[in-house]
Amino acid sequence: MIEESTTPTEPMLQVDQLVKHFPVPQSLWGLLTRRKAAMVRAVDNVSFSIEKGEVLALVGESGCGKTTIARTVIGLEKPTSGQIIFNGHLVDVVARQQHPEFAPLEPGSPGTPEQKVLPFVSLRRLHQKAQMIFQDPYESLDPRATIFDIVAEGLEVNGLARKRSERVEKVQRALDEAGLRPAEDYFWRYPHELSGGQRQRVVIAGAMVMEPDLIVADEPVSMLDVSIRADILNLLRQMRNQRGVSILFITHDMGTVAYFADRVAVMYLGRIVEIGPTRQVLQNPLHPYTQALLSVVPVPNPRLRRKRVILQGETPNPIHIPLYCRFQPRCPRAFERCTLADPSLMQPVRNVSGAVSGGEQHQAACFLLE
Amino acid sequence: MALESTQTLLSIRHLSTEFTGSGGSLARAVDDVSFDIHPGETLGLVGESGCGKTTTMLSIMRLLPSSGRITSGQILYDGVDLLSLNEREMRRYRWKEMAMIFQSAMNALNPVVTVGDQIREPILQHDLMDHEAADRRVDELLDLVGISKARKDQYPHQYSGGMRQRAMIAMALACRPRILFADEPTTALDVMIQAQVLELLQHVQRELGLSVMLVTHDLGVVAEVSDSVVVMYGGKVAEYGTSDQVYNSPQHPYTQRLLEAFPDLNAPGEVLASIPGYPPRLNDLPPGCRFEPRCDQRIELCSRLSPELEEVTNLDHGSLTSGSKPFLRHLAACHLCTSLEKRQ
Amino acid sequence: MSESWVLIKRNLQEFWRAFHRNKMGILGALLLGSAVLVAVFAPLLTPYLPTDTIRDESGLGMTFASPSVHPPLGTDDAGRDVWTTLVFGARISLSIGFLAGFISMFLGSTLGILAGYFGGWVDNLLMRVTDVMLVIPDLPLMLVLVATVRQLKLNVSPLVILVLVIGLLYWTSTARLIRSQVLSVKERQFVARSRAIGAGHFYIMRKHIIPQVMPLIVANTVLILSTSILVESGLAFLGLGDPTRPSWGAMLNFAFERNAISNNAWWFYLPPGLAIVWVTLGCVMLGNVLEELLNPRLTAHHLEGGENMISRKEANLATRPVNLNRNEPGSIAGERSGG
């Protein structure tokens, strides 16, 4: 178990200056002519934190880096730089080979200040306590495994619940909690015998059986029909309420964010451009990108058709991120300052559109706030 | 508004389509579907996956795969029943009168033919003009959808997702059709690109006086652009009316639940309503109302008798329907919506 | 464990349900199965040995006796019973084919799985090797190899040389096939999910990768068998077989070299060829059907609709009067609910 050495105010997950770059596969010709490999700057210096029992939504269009963050947090990708602190423990990718459990830092060895004071958590530990829910329920279940095997996989891999009866009991409880009742009926079925919503419930059961502290949900409902979506979101919310699980909710859909998240971070081209409590971000967006994004979300009421702010062109390729403010080439409100410097997250000094100030928590990376 | 015109452009009457499964089992994908499209109207055909909306569209174009078969009904285009035409006659209607755009423009464009050639092809096919004029028309079309005509000699893989969908729209407009079928045209796109494409669609529609049938699962998109809405469930029409009627005074319990389940930015509630259970499988439909197993308002009759699509008579939710535009009828297939004497 | 046994049984039943309706698959299995039975029970099927010379009443060897003289298949140039040579030849042909096929299958799948899963330089090396091997013409290479090995006088049976040469040269296509399948399986979300849960490489390969590619391996093994049997017959025909233990290909070599054609001894050159076709056709049919059943891809295509899309008979019934025009009285609803 991870020791409860942390104070209640300590965040469950803290991501510090996370950077993840992928080299673009080089062509043979390029290799021979020794051209420098281009980099996809998928995540370009991102920091945020999630409190215990909190739901943070990471919103953005495809290619903005939100899924890369999810995969990095869960340990599927190794960060290029930056730190991930999970429940007060520094996640160290290297620790897995060296130390199966905790990897205490040797005294006197170099390291960041955090490394000196924080105990490490191995990836193995992380895998147990942080679980991921994937986008496509048709793809995230092995078609040749039974539901029991799928849900029990986490237990088996991590050597938990070694006794069969114990495992059966845990799987049963997890399926039951995920709304698949009676659980025994599902044990020996295959994924193709289930509907999309049922499969996503299986995925959630597979995550909950590990009794996680953090769930990273990557677009968990975007492949599902509207009538099923609410079910799955409500199930996740119920898990949060009953067990105090923190959730990192990755989505492109502002609508679900409004219902589900406590706080929102809006991403554009590998950066968080705006972050704050859901209600404030949705009602009083500070960043022009957030404003545009919100204005084009379809509203299910023909009486409320309104002027949409449609950005021209498409999001630039993350290989060629514009200099200075990365949103500036498409920004309807860009001014001189935007082509001179790169804004970082800041609080509004004065009320931008006369609306209420978002308070300390509400920040955006835009010079209009100065 | 074009809706007020008395004449209809396309009338679907009692259309039923069946699919033969691998073991010879029959699945009724479209069951007794009727609706109208007027000139200049945008009709939204909404429903969840497997509700028969795409099959309806393919049935109208008569492009079903071999396992599918239209078993009954009429498709009246300008008074002509398309189902009575032979294949050769039908071909003259395709693209010239009714064109389509698909969800995945990448798959719907031929990877080894240049975009320009693909746009020009139907113009030449329908003998509308000679080669040179057709080339000029391609330039015009590309200009209309906002693609530089220098890119017409490029191949689809050189286009971005949004541009492919624009090229697809240009192609659909090539023969100046009167109806455009758009099957989930924005589903695979990001919200911003989606907004761009929707705006383009609305723009060309206004410009050319097109009718559009928008087939989608996205209630929000339909609300943004449609004049009238057909809600499908389990192969049947559940509700049919103007957008205002369907969205602001939904009569069918399915429509009501669906709208509650759709997250609304402007009025986020504490809990998102959900519909218990799962949509029916088309080869295993309930005997009565298709929605009955999931319906929270079901009465005894629902499990026995499948309700017909009828005009809504017992409006509990205010009489908005008949009030504003008396000639626009609001239809729903639910026993609760019909008058009491009919229920017996 | 009883559950897993039940599951296996269920899977097999499901497979059988799909398979037994497939005429091509059944036919393929029958062709291949009967050939294997013949090979196993060869001594029971003939009173002679392959070395026996058939003699007439006067004790002279009967050469090129037609089937009517010496049933069922006549004799060859040396007066041996063709039927006997044929059924014993099944043993040689099938065992070389099977051994070589399994060697190449084992090599190909192992390398394909490792290269596909681990990627990197292992994969790169493997792919370049297969690229090169695909371009070099195989038959000349094998001829040269067999000739060289024979010159070394290593005192091994020519049949062993054949098995090794075929087995070690024909794994490349399998390796490529399995590799590409592994590559696509590896990218699927359930593998990412397993990794996120903390599963190691070995676990993922055992639990997720191999079960996914196994059907392909099975189907491909059957197909590879046909290739190796064909290749063996070709090499034997060119004189690289074991003359003392003739396979079907070697029989054809004898027939060709010893003028069976000009002697019109069709009973000498037709049966071995038919036997080869019999077995390879069986493998090809079975393999294709297995691949189709275990790895389904195609469902329908778009040109099959057309004229017969509308069922005419019923379409006529639909011409009842309906009216959905919204500003006129009477509606579909009104008219139909009465009836």
Added chain:
Amino acid sequence: MDRRDYLFRKLILALVTLLVVVVLDFFLFRVLPGDPVRSVIGRGVRITPENQAALRAQFGLDKPVFPDQFFDTLVQWATGNLGISWSLRQPVNQILAARLRNTLMLVSLGEFFAIILGIVLGLVAGWKRKTPLDVGALIFSLVAWSTPTFWLGIILLAAGSSWLGLPTGGVISPENIDKPFLAVLPDIGKHLILPTLTLTIVYLGEYMLIMRSSVLEVLSEDYILTAMAKGLSHWQVLYRHALKNAMLPVVTLVALNLGFTVSGAIYVETVFSYDGLGRLIQTALVKQDYPLLQGAFLLLAVSVILANLVADILYTYQDPRVRSA
């Protein structure tokens, strides 16, 4: 991957393959026991040890096998000098040159008919899936694929010579050998009928199978539905949209299959006593004429490598996804 990179890769691959072939060819024959000099002079001839040593020095055999002999041989091969055939006592390159034309004629005719027929049959079979035509074509291809080339040749030889009176073998009738090429063209053609037919049938099966499954796959694509929706007739859809896409795998296969093509030629030439490279290899093998075998193998491998490269270049014109970045 852009076109330049694609072609660059293929070129490097061709060079590496060439290197592998050369190395194999050189060392395989060096592994062989026995003194090459002995074989050159012939078994019966007496020779003093001194003369033998002189000859060894003349052939460069006294130097170490690697690197000296290897590079010497390499230079010789590059200049077209492939040594002297032991059995025919002629320069190998001259023997090969004479045979190459015959093989090329045979193989290109066989490939030509097989490709055309395979593509057409495959297209129609895929389009008319599950009709008797499709089933018939499928059975034919499967049987053709399963039939050993040489056996098919034997049957056609037996049938063709006895029933149709076609020549039983050779490239040309003996009495015509010295006449001008054009005058004997009908005779050459007559000799080509049966071997070409054999090759065509054997290649056809595989091309048809690939074309058919490729057509099936292409026809399930959305752009075919788009083409149908455009009001094109089935034939127009097939011709304008399906054919080009469906042919891509066939082009790849033709390139990959060149090795297979060579095998076919060896069998057919053996059966029909057709004086081409294939038969040469077989004879050289029987007579243990290693320089000839070595040279023939080298020539075949190089031809296949070159043909493969040509096919790769052609492919870039077929598929725009390779042509442009």
